[in-house]
Amino acid sequence: MRKQERLEKKKRKTAALVNMIKINEIDKIHEKNSEEPEAKKSKLNLDIQISDDQYKLLKKELAERRNALQNAPKFRLKFFGEKATLLTNPTKRQPLMFEDIQYLLMTSLLGSSSPFKPDRWCVLEKANRITHTVVLVIEGLTSYNFTANESQFIRTKGIFEHQLELVLPKYKKNRLVEEISNVPLTQSHKESLIKQYGSLEAALKLNKDPNTMFSKSLFPIDIDTDSEEQKIELNENETFPRTRLLLSPLQMMIEGYPIPIKGEYEERYRGYRSTKSIYKPVTSKSPMFGLDCEMCRTIKSENELARVSIVDENFKSIYETLVRPENKIVNYLTPWSGITKEMMENVTKTLKEVQEEVSNLLPADAILVGQSLNCDLNAMKLMHPYVIDTSVIYNLSGDRNRKSKLQHLTKHFLNEEIQIDKLGHSSIEDSIACLKLTKLKLSKDIYFGDVALEAKKSILKNEEGKIGIVKDIESSSNVKTPIFSHALKRQKKSVIVSTHNCEINLKKSMLMSEGSEDHGIKHFKENSIKKVVKKTKEILLDHDFILSHINIFNDFVDEENEKVDCSSEEKIAEIVPKIDKWIEKVWSNVATNGIFVVIFGGRDLNSNGVSMVQIKS
Template structure:
């Protein structure tokens, strides 16, 4: 039952009891004294105050899309980086890392962040998922959040298992392979479906945010995109209208040769209340006599773009929203360039053009922006990146690359790239002032070895799962450890009763106000993803002694 519902029920109880006191016809055993009523009122006030201080994880629309339904599927799994954002936020606090798929309320009261990673699960079908849930009564018992699907596959296997794997991956540090990894292509710059959703691009599936009213697809049928697919850069200008939002008033499109292939002023259907001239460059005189409508522009662009066109722009989600168009192939310069190294932050087009093209744009001051100039700058930025590497102009990716080079050791792993993304979490936490400990089975230690140079972080290897769990619980008993993690391996995949007992012991050791995460790899099609259970351990509420 949610906190709001509990409080509402308690308040209703208080009102009912107050009413009972004033009702002389009530039986004597159901009435309370004025003194008892005051005590009850004070208790409810204190209870409400306590509940407000409890940390809790609350999923937003993005987080709910990753929740697994009864059929064992989610609408859109969380990426490893998205999950890491929550853990880093719990350790660092507000500022550097903020999860965009959930909120961690009262983060300041979180005393410890704990992760239990259990490798090599076997949950591929809805039947497997149903059986799995039946073996783990711990999660509903302690009110864990609904399970989330994470893009984290099983990372480990033994050398013998590797010899049996046809898709063996052996780490190679050669310069040739490094250069190959850095090759930048149109396909590598395209936004994934998860990125389109995360950056609020108009999508026909996102019913909660976008209405289908007036939206159209740029094509009835799309062709597969390739390196030969043409790119078109778009920039739109908008004005504020009487419906309380910005509407399209100008659109410019340039091709890869920077030729203007489409340019039009647009008359919005609603009355303009603010021309936003300092940004849009639009004035009343410019729109005088303009009869082109949004529908006219949609028709023109649908005829202009081929079925495999790649659209380029700066924060293009705003332009497509104004155009009321759906398009699947997007390169967004605000995402592929990153100046400060903080994931999710976006630099202005003006600064990107100056930094990487030595171009001065948007210099008209109060006269506003020029959409042709801005669309050309976006196209040039993408072309500049294609001439260099995937990490060019992206401080965040450069940091990840350096980390990957740091942890590249001659160990045999499968799904290595996914593990690298997860290990970024540990590296980032060691850069904080937090104290912590990591406990892993012996066969895993080689990949973790050498990650920490600080004294406050300790990594320990153990010969068995039991030893790993015991050491983890001992570390969690020391609340000076702000981060604790264990990496275990389930050998007998049918022995889920044992794993439930592991989780019970793990939960019992977590301190009050500790953020708890349990991850099971080997979930979904081809076992490419993981299940994640989240909760914050909360103390029981005080009880009221009733004398009536």
């Protein structure tokens, strides 16, 4: 009797749990519609008798639903993701880099096999369970447009828990789709391409447009002067282009280099200036300059610039000066800086004068070389796009966070002693040492002096019998790999939806077999934004990766199908409710466990965008 009572109790409990899950799912679908009378909502009659067969079915259904919940993909922000949200004080905010979103999209599409991970700013759990990736790019909207009209984005805020500020590539109308599809290579993925194709050039040789191959800098670079692909001309005694050693914008941010982006960085680097008003594209022939600074302690309890040394790649000193700190010196730090009170007595040169002189001295494509060069540039309050950091390109520990001292690197690789003078360091000596280390690595290979990369090189040798690093693509530190190529390789169906105003060269966004003309991507071109949204809704369930693009400047029309000028902030505010509806319409058709990403793509050279991410549960 008691056994039967316990069984009946289990039956009722199981039925109640299943019913509760169903009610919760209905509530989510209807967004907990408060207009629906409570009496009309599904309720379980606990007096009903449940047969043994019904109990088995309920147990099976409960197990399936629990399994589905446990295996559902999940997205959450990490520290740097939280720092990028629009809720963060603008002076403390750290916007996401464009690569951050690209890495998320690649992971959502390829799951655990993705060569790129968005681990810096978010966690994407069980990415293999994502049903499809839907991206809606709205060009013409900025982060300012969202914050200024936040109260009108009612549906959008109901969908997305977070809105994150996003640093966009240098604005070029209707090129954002190509930018999204081309992801900068990580070192590990370079190695896999090298293993597969023999060299990066072999893997990427069909990509002829440098604008799609190399990552856009945060700095003003005159890319028009480099419109044609250049043949690699290596310098004497160099086995690969020096551009492969450059830090990427994301690396620069992680390593603490001053960079010109808004938010916390804008406040942190207030008073800084760029070394040039405009730069030339960096090449394998761009000159290298060793840079090192020495500091003194001032009354503000800070180290301030006291000496600057610049050496050309022939180890000739081309700039050497002492600098008078803005504040009174309280400690000359002589054992380290080599600076004495007597040396500084008659020094009058200011930091501002040094900045101007260095700016006039350096060519527009100069590569600065140094050990933890971020410290020197911060001391000089200068920003520069092209840097090689010997503390990054050499690594003896296998841990990127543990950096070897320049003195140790010089002794280990050059068999030279530096920094042994009891009167302190010589900034010229340190500059020359950094250049020598860089030249040594260029004479070997990309793996030389890096324990972690050497280990990977050994693995590749064991697998393939040889390793090929030959005839690399120019600026290959910033070579990109197309999302669509990865999708096609894994038999993922991709589609682009846009208006006719969006011209995309799909062949440039692919890694195809030589001679192949099939890029494997559908591109639907519609006559209006409404039709783009409609087409996206119709086809998204049939594709693994959907990239839809609209431009409110080019594509917005009124009820009479007449083009509307949306260049003013007032007009943008007026059409925000329609944009809000478009976002909701696409979201309503996203499949369960699908990931939806909305990107506000900016409108000019100085604007940041917004990124929003949500998984459909």
